Structures are given as structure tokens and as C-alpha cells.
Amino acid sequence: MNSSYAELHCHSNYSFQEGASSVEDLLFRAKDLGYRALALTDHDNLCGAMHFAQVARTLEIQTITGAEITLDDGSHLTLLAETQQGYSNLCNIISYSYISGGRKNPAFDIKHLSEMAQGLILLTGCRQGQIPSLVTEGRHREAEDLLRQYLDWFGTANVFVELQHNLVQGDTPRIRRLVDLANRYGVSPVATNNVHYHIPERHRLQDALVAISHNQSLEETHRQRRPNRHFHLKSPEEMAELFLECPQAVKNTLRIADRCGFDITRDMGYRFPDYPVPEGFTPQSFLEHLCLQAAKRRYGSITDRVQNRLDEELRLINRHNLSGFFLIYYEIIQMAREIMIELGLSDVEIPLEERPPGRGRGSSVSMLVGYLIGLSHIDPLKYNLSLERFLSDDMGSVPDIDLDFPRNIREELIKRVHEKWGWDHAALSGMISTYKMKGAIRDLGKALGLPKQDVDKLAKRVDAHSARELKLEMQELPEFRDKTDAPVWRDLIDLADQLDGFPKYLAQHPGGMIISSSPLTDMVPVQQSAIDGRYICHWDKDSIDQAGFVKIDFLALGALSQMQECLQLIEERDGHYIDLSRIDFDDQAVYGMMHQADTIGIFQVESAAQMQTVPRIRPINLTDMAYEVGAVRPGVGVNDGVTQFIQRRTQGIPWDYDHPLEQRALERTLGIILFQDQVNHVARDVAGFTPLEADQLRRAFGRKHNQSLIAFYWEKFRQGASERGVPGDVAEKIFKKFNGQYMFPESHAFAFGATAYHMAWLKYYHPLEFFVAIFNQQPMGFYNTETLKEDAKRHGITVINPDINLSMEKCTIVSGGRPTFHPPFVREEFERYTDGERGEPNSPPFVKGGWGDFRPVKPSPRPSASPLPEGEGVGGEGSDALLLGFLYVKGVGAAAASSIVQTRDSGGPFSNLGDAMERTGLQREALENLVAAGAFDSLTPDRRNALWEVGLRYRPHGYQQALPLPVEQDMAELPKQTEWEIMMDEYRTMRLHPKGHLMTMLRPYLGQDVLSSQDLLGRADGEVVTVAGMVIRRQRPLSKAVFLTLEDEFGHIPIVVWPQAFKKHRMDIKEPVLIIRGQVSRREGTMNIIAQHIRGTQGLPHMPKARSWQ
Amino acid sequence: MVQNPREAASSSPIRSLNLPALIQVEEDAHQRPLAISLRRRRLGVASVDDLWEIDEEWWRESPIVRRYYQVTTEDGRPMTIFRDLVSGEWYRQGG
Known part of the structure; x- marks a missing residue:
């Protein structure tokens, strides 16, 4: 391409809170302007370098890898990688900037520059560069000294005096002086535009970003913001016009571009790590x-x-x-x-x-x-x-x-x-945290100076994930509806749309690590992570x-933590460790449980969506499990793939490929794209993409603001497909199956399917250990502990309130009313209160108000593969239960919990409340919450009296220790707590009510017509019913319908709220307990209620929280 | 002791200084200044010593978008003038 200018100083939005355009925006604009080369020089990082180079390669634009680095005096310097050696040096320079300056303030000590100059081209920097500032301040001698030093380190051919004319006051005289300086030393000048966005209109977003980075408003950041809109990609003609006085500076951009042959997509020189092996081995x-x-x-x-x-x-x-x-x-x-x-x-x-x-x-x-x-x-x-x-x-x-x-x-x-x-x-992979709706509203709202309370309210009310939908969301909210065209709010909507998906900062990936035998810092910058002792790479x-x-x-x-704990508990109770790799993967009893949608707490198949598909896909082996976990992914659902897959699989509905070329990729999944690898496969087979191109195509769908990129790939796909004889309309149909939503790679689905099966096996054969483990590993999974407790109950497991004399920090198994593996003293104490071996508690004060009333535990079914040893101190199976640990009580932290256990270990059980207070020295909040959670029921059966007693005895820290003085004379006649109050107290302190369910208590107040989940079993498709329950899930996936799950004392009720009903009831839905009228919808063994009318029940604080997803 | 007169220090209202003054400017085809009319005198622009643009307060009702020229006139006087890019009018900045 015949272009007369290459931009060598360009920031993308990977210059966090600085750059206001994505790499795609910049590259497509560069292409439009006829550029043949473009450098990316983000601030102190190479986070976007690979992404940039990959997209550029697709567009056939040459990329130059560089960075604008910050020196330890705060000045800036532009460095471009000419060769692979230069690139390595750049990575090292950036890494050391962070190591010496710290995670948040990278700063490179200029005196080390000489050691790392090889292969780099130095441009003297923006207005904030050392030489330009010295020149501006009239300190010419110092500027000359510094230039000489650069020349010394880099060689004359590799140093360029950088000239920037952004129509900023002072640019013209500074450029004249810099040109003089360059001429005096025989150094070439080069023009750059210090690009911060691709088109002039983006200067607003750039202004807002500067305000955000200073945590101030636009009004307050007049000095920090750039003064105008001239920091965009300019056409070669515009640049020539700006540098009429020094045309050579424009020409030199191409000279540099020609020299920078290093291509990060090709010339990394990475080798697989070596592994030192013992003598005599390869x-x-x-x-x-x-x-x-x-x-x-x-x-x-x-x-x-x-x-x-x-x-x-x-x-x-x-x-x-x-x-x-x-x-x-x-x-x-x-x-x-x-x-x-x-x-x-x-x-x-x-x-x-x-x-x-x-x-x-x-x-x-x-x-x-x-x-x-x-x-x-x-x-x-x-x-x-x-x-x-x-x-x-x-x-x-x-x-x-x-x-x-x-x-x-x-x-x-x-x-x-x-x-x-x-x-x-060895470093952890980086992860780029990006802007979504709420963050965009808060940050931009503040920058624009909108009233904080309005901004907060809006951020709380919006449901959509993507900031691009802000206007639509505001139109739905009565108090914001008329603001969509109001001044400043209008700007908020525009800017949020632009900011959506922007990189916010570099974070740590949850687990990826790269290991290399040659230094990583030669290939990618490495820096400290927010967690001490960890390092992350910039990619x-x-x-x-x-x-x-x-x-x-x-x-x-x-x-896996849950599984590990579960296996340990089984080993502790049964005396042997189960090797999960040897269990039977074809155990139909386990699959049978899943077919009943009995999957709560089971990895990968517990979501409400999975609960609806498991009974329809009806997996019976490991391969089916892989399809099951793979099918319920947004990327499959987007094209109605799940439904089609089920219909083809279970109902034998006839189908055909859109084109025979799809067969190899899609045969095993009945023509449906279930796994992300199949996208690559289809692109290769149908349109002749190379493996690399196919991979780039798949990734392109996942990128934000990707319209131009997708259009580009569509054209390529259409051409490729046409060469293979695929008609245009068929190619389009196939191309439309691709999308940017998440799908599993097939191998992940397989591995996760196996783990899901393992968990199901454990739930089926060892439910008690299964539930104890999941209680202890919270937070995890889809459900709150109240729901898990209800499910445990359905599996015959009793959950018992914590007990000051029995509980441990975590939840434990009590067998026949006693812990199975408690310290000896508890056992001895326990013997004193019980009738001997069977361990039935027989008297107060130990178990007053305790668990005598509970339903007996249904014996767990046992696998024939692992017969259990009988007896051996294991209590009667009939009364095994889950005893809640102290950590379940709000306000009792790890330190307080272990101090209770240690005090009890060393000094024996507590004899009364005063004794416990004196010996543990617990804080008042912890004590009161323990009382409310029932931990003192065995010592002081009436919780209200116990609270009164805490009040009488408690002395704040620093006062005299509470003495076990008699307080009887000060005890008052207090009304007994009602069951309702006890429940609300337990919800407040533990987020669960072990003994019962909220709906049992509410039921008498609901009308006769309100059906329970049990009643629904007999209701036919199409019947209109009213149901009520506690909301345990709110989900709004891409299909726009809202899915709720209500829980009552018998089970779950899945609710579908279509947009029209949602519009009418979007605020009601946020209530913790709902009464819903709707129509029963049954298909293929699943049932949903299609909501028509929704109302809440007011005035219930401290309810367990529903987990909400997008 | 000086008594508090309980009066404002000055009776005159607050007055803006350095307000830009509307001027007539002859432009070339690229809207660059060729000559300035000042007190009925035509002053040719001898050199442009600096030029810059500002784009401010875009979030307000009336944004400020101006292109400034720091010029030296034929009679050797330095002068800062700007073109309001919203209205197209020329002003002389301050003193």
C-alpha cells in the first residue's frame, strides 16, 4: 500500500484509563486511512501487544511492538522493538520497571537503559519526555547532554527526536527547538501523534477516563485532561500538513517501520521448557x-x-x-x-x-x-x-x-x-478485568458529576450485563425514563456504550501459569500481582x-475441595478411602437419581437449567455426561441448540446437515455445535480455514466491539465456502451458528462430566458426608445453605443447630447424637449424659431442646463395591446427623471459633452460660448470635432468657472480666420466643433454620388456593395455579426471559417470567418471598410455571439470599 | 483600633478582566489569519509563533471549542487571537 505515514506512538485501551479505543477500532481505522504499518505503544505494558498483532495480521497491516515507558523521574520514553533482541529487552525493561517501582507505579531507572538498548529504537518521547520538557523549559545544555547519552547507549542510527503536534499550546515552538537540537547532533527527527483514540469524537471518552483515573469529575480535572480532540489517528495528509516545516519527520516514520521487522506473532523464539532427567535417560x-x-x-x-x-x-x-x-x-x-x-x-x-x-x-x-x-x-x-x-x-x-x-x-x-x-x-497468566454495566455507570456517573445517589440507584437497578444496553434499561425504569435525553445523562448513555468491555486493569487469572526454561521476561513482561509473593505476566x-x-x-x-473433604469424612467414618477412579461409571442407580433432577450440590448439573435438561437428555454413561454438561452453555443455548439436540437425541426427530461438509465435525453431536472445538472444525471443513485462522475466527466472536472483524471473517468464510461448492445462503446459515457466547471444549466437558458423575455417586451412596462437605466448603455452587439443608432433609439427613459443648469450628457428623471424631473429653462427658453405647441422649442439660424430636435418618444406600465395617464406635445409623459448626454463626470468626474449641478441650465442657462467657471471653455480638443460633440451648433452654443473661454478665473488653456471680436476682419474666421469632433469629445469624422451613410457617396465612410444590405434582399442563415460596434463584440469561426458582417446605418450583410479565413486575421480583399466579407448563418430564402475576410479601428482613446470575 | 465600617471594601460590582474582544480577521482558504483589524487599522500577520486548540466543557450547554493563534503582527506586536469554532467568530484574547 502506498502510504506516506506510519503512526509510531499509539495507545489502545490497554493503556488503562488512558487509551479510549480498542485495538480493533484503531486497526480498522488505520486500514481506512491507508496505513501500512502501525505501532502499539501502551503505557508500561504489553498487555495488548499479541492481541493487536493478531488482528493486524488478519488485516494485513504491519505491526510494530513497542511501549511508552515511565522513567523513575516520571518522564516518558517511547521504545520500539526492531529485532527479537530488542523485544526481549523491552520485556525486561518493563518487568524491571514494576519490580523496582512497585505494582502500581512502574518506574525504570534510566541508568540501566544502556544494558538493554540493543535491538531497540528510541524516540525521545511525548511532551512529558525528558528532552522535550528540558527544551520547553529552555534548559538546552541539559537536553543536549541527555541526547548525547542516548546516542552513546543506542547509537545515532537508533535514536530519533520525537516531534508531536497535537495543536497544544507550545507545540510549535517546542518542535522548532527540537528540530534545531536534532540537526545540531545529526539525529533524525520523527513525527508521531501520541494517539489515544481512533477518531476525534472519542476525545470525550478519553477525557472521562482521565477523570476516572484521578477519581475526580471532568470539572475538577481541567489540568490533567488533554486540551483538545487532536490525539486521534490522523491521515497521512493531515500529518504532512502539520509538519510542513519538517517533512523529513513524516518520511522517517516509514524508515522506522521498514526497519522494525520483528513480528510478535512469528518471531518470539519460544521453546518448550526443558526437563532435567536422571543420568542415562532422555x-x-x-x-x-x-x-x-x-x-x-x-x-x-x-x-x-x-x-x-x-x-x-x-x-x-x-x-x-x-x-x-x-x-x-x-x-x-x-x-x-x-x-x-x-x-x-x-x-x-x-x-x-x-x-x-x-x-x-x-x-x-x-x-x-x-x-x-x-x-x-x-x-x-x-x-x-x-x-x-x-x-x-x-x-x-x-x-x-x-x-x-x-x-x-x-x-x-x-x-x-x-x-x-x-x-x-514461572508466572501466573494475566487476566484483563473489563468494564461492564455497573462499573461503567458508577465511574462515568462520577466523572460527569451526576448526583451520587442517582448514580447509585441506577447502578443498583439495572439488570443487564452489557453497558451497551443502558438506554434500554433506563427506559424500563420509571424514575430514569425521562432522563435518557436529558443533558449529561445523554452523555452517560453514549459513553457507557463506548466504554463497555474496555480493559480496566491487569488482574490475575484464577490459575493459569506459564513456565519456561529460558527467562520468561525475555518473552513477556512479568510483574507483581496484588497477592504478595505472586507474579503475573502481561498476557x-x-x-x-x-x-x-x-x-x-x-x-x-x-x-474438588468438597470431594476431598467428603472422601476424608467417609474414611474417618468407614475406615477406608474410596478410590474414585475405580468406581463403576455405569451405575444406573446413580444416573437414575440424576434423571429425577435430584442434583442439588452436584458439580455442573445442579443449576436449574441442568435440572431441566438432565431428565430430558437422560445420561446413562460418561459420554452422555459430557454431552449433558456441554449442552447447557450459553453458546449452545443461543441458537436453540439444546432443545434441538434433545429432540434429535430422545425423540428421534429427523434432521440433516446444512451441508454435507459439516458431517465430520458434527456427526457425533447430531448436527449441533455443542463444543467450541466444533466451531474451528466446521470453519476448516466448510470454508477451508487453516487451524490458526479457524481459531482466530472463534476468538473474534468473543471480542467486544467486533462488528468489523466479524464482517471481515464472514467475507472470508463466504469465499472459502463458495470455493468448496457451498451456496451463499447455506454458508450464511452455517456461519450464523457461530457466536461469541461461552461453550466448553469437548475435552473439558468430558473431564467435568466425570467429576459430576463422581459427585453424584457420592451423593447417592454417602449423602451425609456429601452434605457435611458442601456445608463446610461454602460459598460454592448454586444454592444457599437453607436450600442445601432442605435437600439434605429430603435425603434423610438431620441438620442440628450448633452446640457450645459439641460443635467444632466446621460442621461435623454426629453419630447417634455424638461427634464421630471428637477429642476424648467430649466423648467422656458425653458418656456421662448418655445411656452407654447406643449414645441416645437421655437427659438435660446436655440436649434440652436438642435433636430428640428429629425424624430418624433413613439408612443410606450403600455401594456393593465398598461394604462398610460394622460397629467400631460408629453410632447407630438411625441417628447420624449434621451438626453445624461455630463458623456458621455470624460474628464468630475463625479465631473465636477455635478459641471456644480450645477452651473446651483444655478445661472441659461449659457448665452454664456464665462459665462459657468467663472462660472464652467472647465478644458480645458473637455471644448473642450464638445464643440466637441455639448454641446454648443445651445449657439455657430459653433463648430470650439467655440473651438477658448475656446482657447482665457482659463486660466489654478492658473492663473487669465477667465473674460467675449469681444473676438470678436480676433475671426477668420474659415472654417466650415464638417459633417465628426463633426462625428469623436463625436466619439472621446463620442464614438457615435447621428445624423447619419458612413456608411451613407462612402456609396458614396464605389462601387455600396457594398450592405447594407437592400439590403441583397432580396439576395438568395448562392449568392456572397460584404458588408461593422463597426465591432461591434469579437468572436472566441471554434469551431475555427471567427464570426464578421458588422453594417451599416440600421442594422447588421453577418459574419462567416472559418479558411482558417481567416488565410489569420487575421490582416485585426482587422480594425475598413471592406469590405467583401462572400457568402450568409440562414437557418431557419437566414442569414450569409461566408467571402471569407476581407479588411479594412485605416485611421479612434477614432472609437467606437468592443467588442471582445474569 | 480601626473600627469595622460594616461595609463592603468596594462598592463596585465584581468585574471580569481579560474578556476576549470580538475582532475582524481576514482568513486564508484554510481559515488561518492573514490580517487583523484593530481600531480600524489593518495589521498584517507577519508570523504564526504558535497555534493550539481547546475543546472544553463539552458536557455543558455551551461547549468551548476554539483555535488559538499566537501571532506577531507586521508592526512587531505579539498578539493572541482565536477563532470560536462553534460560531466562526474571531476574538482577541485578553490585554
Whole structure:
């Protein structure tokens, strides 16, 4: 392209709170203006560099990787990477800026510049650069000295005097002086425009961002804001006009662009990490050795089947040079195992594969090698998992392996990986936090000086996620409806639309780590994370993937913590540890439970949407489980894919491909795109995309403000498809199936399906341990503990209020009324109050008001695979229960909870309230809440009296200690608490009411016509009914309907609120308890109520909170 | 002791200083100043020493968008003038 200017100083919105245009906006504008090259020089980071280069490559624009760095005196300098060495130096310069200046104030010490100058081109910087400021201040001698120094360090050919004319006061005289200076030293001048946005109109957003970054309003930031709208991408003609006095400066931009041949998408020079192996081994032979050893342990001997599979996998690993890659995983798993042993969760004697510390998702699931080195939990031979989809001869990229760990193991593991490899060789992936609706309203509202209370109110009221919908949302809200065209509010709407999806700051990815044998800081800047001792790299997972780095994801998965705790509890109670990799994956009893939508608390299949699809998809094996968890994803739902998949699968509805070329990609999922890999696959088969192009296409759909990019890909897709004989309308139909919503990769679905099955198995065979574990791992999953408690009750489990003399910090199992593994003293004390072995509590004060009234526990069904040892101190099965821990009580923190337990351990049980107060020294709030939660019921049965007593005895900290003096004389006659008051107190202090349900108490006040979830069972499709319940879920997915789940004393009632009803009742829906009239809708074994009228019940504070999702 | 007169220090109302004054300017095709009419005298622009633009208060009812020129006139006087880009009128800035 014949262009006479290249922009070499350009900020995207990755210059957080500075740049006001996305890289797509900038590149498409550059293309329109006829640029052939564009640099990206964000402030002190390369966060957008890979993203920028990838998009530019699609548009065939040359990119120059650079940055505007901040020196330790606060001045700026522009650096561009000419070569790979220069790029490495740039990464190091940025990394050291953070290491020396701190996470929030990167600053580079100029004296180190000389060591890192090679391969870089230096431009002397913007108005805030050292040389330009010295020149402006008339300090010419100092400016000359500094220029000489730069020349010394970089060489004359690599230093350019940067000239910027943004029509700012002082630009003309400064440029004249800078040109003089350049001429005197034989240095070339270069023009740049210090671009902060792609078009002039964006200057408003840029102004607002500056105000936001100073946490002030536009009015207050007059000095900090840029004075005009001239910081946009200008046409070559405009630039020539501005630099009429120095045309050479414009020409030099192309000279520099020509020199900067380094292409980040091509020339990174990244190598897979090496792995040091023992003497006499190669990485390949060592991996083989490890696998054979494990196979012998696992299978007893190496059968032909095992050997053949192993040979095939090792051949492919060798072919793709992946042995070092797998060995690094092996090492990490070993580290995690050591952590498990230290935490007492495993033993040196137990082989790794028997108690793996984490589990892989992704390729490892289908690989025997993964199973043998401890990456995976599933025996691929037993379940006939095919290798081909994950590791094959023509594989385009490294296999995708993520490792999930229980939370505690992951925390420690990250620390140890940092320790072992060092921050410059191992860093966490970055994650770019972005603007969404609420953040945009608050930040822009403040910048625009709108009244704070209005802004707060609006931010609270809006439901949509995307700030682009602000105007629509405001039109729906009565108090904001007439503001949509009002001055300033109008600006809020415009700017929110532009700001939506903008990067806000660099954060830490929940688990990804990159490890490298050569310094990482040669390839990507690394900086401290907000958490002490952790380091993050400047790229998010997309950029890391695109760079081809080996990324290891250590994710903390609440479900695994739950599973780990559950398995431990089973071991403690039953005496043996269950090896989940050996359970039966075809156990129809477990699937049967799921078919009944009995999935609360089960990873991946517990959401209301899953509850509706599980009974329809009716999984009966692991593959079905993968389809089940994969199907209920926004990206599948968007095109009605779930419904179509179910119809084709279960009802045999005939279907056909839109074009036969789809067959290879979509055959197994009945023509529906269920997994994200299938998008790539379809693009390759239908339109001849290369694997890389297909991947970029899929990612393009996920980007914000991507209209031009999608249009570009559509054209490419249409052409490619047409060359393969696909008619335009069919190509369009196929292309429309792609979308930017989230879908699982197939391998994730498989791994998660297996984990979901494991959890279901545990729930079915060990419900008590299952619920204790999930109670202890809160917050996690979809439901609040009140709902979990109700579900536990339905599984025959009694939940007991905390007890000052029995509870531990966390929830525990009480067997026959006593804890199964409590310190000896409790047991002794307990014996004194009980009738001996069966452990039935027989007298006050220990159990007054306690659990005598509870329904007996239904014996849990047991797996034949793991018969339970009888007796052995385990109480009668009939009375096992979940005893709430002290941590469940609001205001009792970890320190207070463990001090209660320790005091009791050392001095014996508490004899009365005064004794407990004296010995524990608990704060008043904690004491009162413990009373309200029923923890003192066994000592002082009347909670109101107990509260009175706390008041009499309590002395604030620093006063004399409470003495166990008699207080009887001061006790008053107080009315007994009603059941309602007790319940509300328990909701307030624990967010759950163990004994009953709110709806039991409300029921008598509701009309006769209000049906319960049980009554609904007999109601036919189309009947109009009224129901009531506590809202436990509000969800508003992309389809715009709102989904609610009501809970009553018998179960759940799913509600669908279509837009019209929603419009009428959008405020009522926010009430904690709702009475809804609507129509019964039944299909394929599921039932919903289609809401027609919704009203709340007023005046119920402290209700358990519904979990709300978008 | 000086007694408090209980009066404002000055009786005259607050008065703005340096208010821009409307002037006539001859422009070239690019709306750059060629000559300035001042007190019925035509002063040619000898050189443009600086030029800049401001774009302020866009969130208010009347935004301020101006292009300034720091010029030296033929008689050697420095002068700051601006073109109001909303109304198209020329002003002389201050003293």
C-alpha cells in the first residue's frame, strides 16, 4: 500500500484509563486511512501487544511492538522493538520497571537503559519526555547532554527526536527547538501523534477516563485532561500538513517501520521448557519409564492392550516433542502430592495414581500417559476413550491440559512453583478485568458529576450485563425514563456504550501459569500481582495461547475441595478411602437419581437449567455426561441448540446437515455445535480455514466491539465456502451458528462430566458426608445453605443447630447424637449424659431442646463395591446427623471459633452460660448470635432468657472480666420466643433454620388456593395455579426471559417470567418471598410455571439470599 | 483600633478582566489569519509563533471549542487571537 505515514506512538485501551479505543477500532481505522504499518505503544505494558498483532495480521497491516515507558523521574520514553533482541529487552525493561517501582507505579531507572538498548529504537518521547520538557523549559545544555547519552547507549542510527503536534499550546515552538537540537547532533527527527483514540469524537471518552483515573469529575480535572480532540489517528495528509516545516519527520516514520521487522506473532523464539532427567535417560525414555512403572502398579502387569496404547501415545508425544511438556506436569503433580502428604491428606506409602492431588481436564483425560503420571482420574482403556480427538499426527497446537485442585492445595502449589522456578521463569497468566454495566455507570456517573445517589440507584437497578444496553434499561425504569435525553445523562448513555468491555486493569487469572526454561521476561513482561509473593505476566490466556506458550492451569475447584473433604469424612467414618477412579461409571442407580433432577450440590448439573435438561437428555454413561454438561452453555443455548439436540437425541426427530461438509465435525453431536472445538472444525471443513485462522475466527466472536472483524471473517468464510461448492445462503446459515457466547471444549466437558458423575455417586451412596462437605466448603455452587439443608432433609439427613459443648469450628457428623471424631473429653462427658453405647441422649442439660424430636435418618444406600465395617464406635445409623459448626454463626470468626474449641478441650465442657462467657471471653455480638443460633440451648433452654443473661454478665473488653456471680436476682419474666421469632433469629445469624422451613410457617396465612410444590405434582399442563415460596434463584440469561426458582417446605418450583410479565413486575421480583399466579407448563418430564402475576410479601428482613446470575 | 465600617471594601460590582474582544480577521482558504483589524487599522500577520486548540466543557450547554493563534503582527506586536469554532467568530484574547 502506498502510504506516506506510519503512526509510531499509539495507545489502545490497554493503556488503562488512558487509551479510549480498542485495538480493533484503531486497526480498522488505520486500514481506512491507508496505513501500512502501525505501532502499539501502551503505557508500561504489553498487555495488548499479541492481541493487536493478531488482528493486524488478519488485516494485513504491519505491526510494530513497542511501549511508552515511565522513567523513575516520571518522564516518558517511547521504545520500539526492531529485532527479537530488542523485544526481549523491552520485556525486561518493563518487568524491571514494576519490580523496582512497585505494582502500581512502574518506574525504570534510566541508568540501566544502556544494558538493554540493543535491538531497540528510541524516540525521545511525548511532551512529558525528558528532552522535550528540558527544551520547553529552555534548559538546552541539559537536553543536549541527555541526547548525547542516548546516542552513546543506542547509537545515532537508533535514536530519533520525537516531534508531536497535537495543536497544544507550545507545540510549535517546542518542535522548532527540537528540530534545531536534532540537526545540531545529526539525529533524525520523527513525527508521531501520541494517539489515544481512533477518531476525534472519542476525545470525550478519553477525557472521562482521565477523570476516572484521578477519581475526580471532568470539572475538577481541567489540568490533567488533554486540551483538545487532536490525539486521534490522523491521515497521512493531515500529518504532512502539520509538519510542513519538517517533512523529513513524516518520511522517517516509514524508515522506522521498514526497519522494525520483528513480528510478535512469528518471531518470539519460544521453546518448550526443558526437563532435567536422571543420568542415562532422555526426556522421552524417562517418561516411558515412569509410565511403565505406574502401569505395573495399576494393572498388575503390562498387557498387550496397555502396551499398544502406551506405544501409540509415546510415539505421538515423541513426534510432537512433548515429553518435556508432560514431565513438567508430572513434576507439578509430584509437588502437589508432597503438599497433600504435608497436609495429612495422603501418605508417602500411597502411590500417586491412587490418590491424585488434582485432576486434569482436557487432553489428559483421554490419555493413558495422563492417567499413569497422575494427571487424570479416569482409566481411558476402561472407558474406551479415543485418543484421536486430543492427540493426533496433524495436531496444530499443544494439547490443552488444565489441572483442577482443591483450594488449599492450589494456594500452596502456586507458592512452591514460584519458589522452584523463580518469578522470571514461572508466572501466573494475566487476566484483563473489563468494564461492564455497573462499573461503567458508577465511574462515568462520577466523572460527569451526576448526583451520587442517582448514580447509585441506577447502578443498583439495572439488570443487564452489557453497558451497551443502558438506554434500554433506563427506559424500563420509571424514575430514569425521562432522563435518557436529558443533558449529561445523554452523555452517560453514549459513553457507557463506548466504554463497555474496555480493559480496566491487569488482574490475575484464577490459575493459569506459564513456565519456561529460558527467562520468561525475555518473552513477556512479568510483574507483581496484588497477592504478595505472586507474579503475573502481561498476557491473558488468549495471548498466551497465541504465543504457543505452555500454559499450565491450576484451578481451584470448590467441587474438588468438597470431594476431598467428603472422601476424608467417609474414611474417618468407614475406615477406608474410596478410590474414585475405580468406581463403576455405569451405575444406573446413580444416573437414575440424576434423571429425577435430584442434583442439588452436584458439580455442573445442579443449576436449574441442568435440572431441566438432565431428565430430558437422560445420561446413562460418561459420554452422555459430557454431552449433558456441554449442552447447557450459553453458546449452545443461543441458537436453540439444546432443545434441538434433545429432540434429535430422545425423540428421534429427523434432521440433516446444512451441508454435507459439516458431517465430520458434527456427526457425533447430531448436527449441533455443542463444543467450541466444533466451531474451528466446521470453519476448516466448510470454508477451508487453516487451524490458526479457524481459531482466530472463534476468538473474534468473543471480542467486544467486533462488528468489523466479524464482517471481515464472514467475507472470508463466504469465499472459502463458495470455493468448496457451498451456496451463499447455506454458508450464511452455517456461519450464523457461530457466536461469541461461552461453550466448553469437548475435552473439558468430558473431564467435568466425570467429576459430576463422581459427585453424584457420592451423593447417592454417602449423602451425609456429601452434605457435611458442601456445608463446610461454602460459598460454592448454586444454592444457599437453607436450600442445601432442605435437600439434605429430603435425603434423610438431620441438620442440628450448633452446640457450645459439641460443635467444632466446621460442621461435623454426629453419630447417634455424638461427634464421630471428637477429642476424648467430649466423648467422656458425653458418656456421662448418655445411656452407654447406643449414645441416645437421655437427659438435660446436655440436649434440652436438642435433636430428640428429629425424624430418624433413613439408612443410606450403600455401594456393593465398598461394604462398610460394622460397629467400631460408629453410632447407630438411625441417628447420624449434621451438626453445624461455630463458623456458621455470624460474628464468630475463625479465631473465636477455635478459641471456644480450645477452651473446651483444655478445661472441659461449659457448665452454664456464665462459665462459657468467663472462660472464652467472647465478644458480645458473637455471644448473642450464638445464643440466637441455639448454641446454648443445651445449657439455657430459653433463648430470650439467655440473651438477658448475656446482657447482665457482659463486660466489654478492658473492663473487669465477667465473674460467675449469681444473676438470678436480676433475671426477668420474659415472654417466650415464638417459633417465628426463633426462625428469623436463625436466619439472621446463620442464614438457615435447621428445624423447619419458612413456608411451613407462612402456609396458614396464605389462601387455600396457594398450592405447594407437592400439590403441583397432580396439576395438568395448562392449568392456572397460584404458588408461593422463597426465591432461591434469579437468572436472566441471554434469551431475555427471567427464570426464578421458588422453594417451599416440600421442594422447588421453577418459574419462567416472559418479558411482558417481567416488565410489569420487575421490582416485585426482587422480594425475598413471592406469590405467583401462572400457568402450568409440562414437557418431557419437566414442569414450569409461566408467571402471569407476581407479588411479594412485605416485611421479612434477614432472609437467606437468592443467588442471582445474569 | 480601626473600627469595622460594616461595609463592603468596594462598592463596585465584581468585574471580569481579560474578556476576549470580538475582532475582524481576514482568513486564508484554510481559515488561518492573514490580517487583523484593530481600531480600524489593518495589521498584517507577519508570523504564526504558535497555534493550539481547546475543546472544553463539552458536557455543558455551551461547549468551548476554539483555535488559538499566537501571532506577531507586521508592526512587531505579539498578539493572541482565536477563532470560536462553534460560531466562526474571531476574538482577541485578553490585554
